Amino acid sequence: MIALPPIVGAVASAGTDAAFADRVRALVAARFGYSPRPAAMAYLRSVLAQRQASRPAEDYWRLLLGSPEELQALVEDMLNHETACGRTPPHFEALRRFVLPVLLTSGRAVRIASLGCATGEEAYTLALTAIEAGDVGDAVQVVGLDLSHRALRTARAGEYSEFSVRELSDPQCAAGFIRAGGTYRVRPQVARKVRFVQHNLLEPLPLVGVEVIFCRNVLIYFEPEAANRVLANIRDALAPGGWLFLGHSESALHLRAWFEPVSFAETLVYRRRSS
Incomplete structure (x- = not known):
């Protein structure tokens, strides 16, 4: 402690x-x-x-x-809630091209968690990426977790400025959002795949057997002992062989002991070891 x-x-x-x-x-x-x-x-x-x-x-x-x-x-x-849809495109490309196609062939529900989701842009981008990967139903469900009640109110509203969607391509933006003037509202088929939960990441995650966790640019704000507690919570929530996406500059003491690094084209992803 x-x-x-x-x-x-x-x-x-x-x-x-x-x-x-x-x-x-x-x-x-x-x-x-x-x-x-x-x-x-x-x-x-x-x-x-x-x-x-x-x-x-x-x-x-x-x-x-x-x-x-x-x-x-x-x-x-x-707290700093600055984020954007589609931030770090190689992560979403790896998810769309390599990770989700395999998971979707299992016929089972696929759960993705966005930790430190802030105002929700990442969580909605994950849902949009699942649709791009071929999830025409609702096999993929996304849960966004954040400490901030204030940020989660914005996330649940699902309305953003042009600044928030600036990193999406025009086709992605049109597929994911309805534009009304300077406001971009998440389309219903994307929004229904996402829910948000207030949570302190130092506590065990309210998730078990999750297939994919995004925890990007979160651990850099944690002291080493706390970062390792969060990483242990992630390990316990991920299914064996589950995927972890971190920010490029992030690491923690037990990262390589618990997770195997896997290279995809332009990015590095981690996979939970079975033992």
């Missing part, structure tokens, strides 16, 4: 904005795994100043410890 920062020590050292922000960062990392990079600490201090308002640091610290709602609200303000 990741130890929580001690209350007394936190109050005693909260005399400066930087010291207090670092204590709050440690608390957030302990509860949720998320740890802002050093370059983002100035933003964290800004968020803290807004939420703390005129409260003394000691009072706000006690509020964070005693109110899950306030801690959640603080984290919501801290």
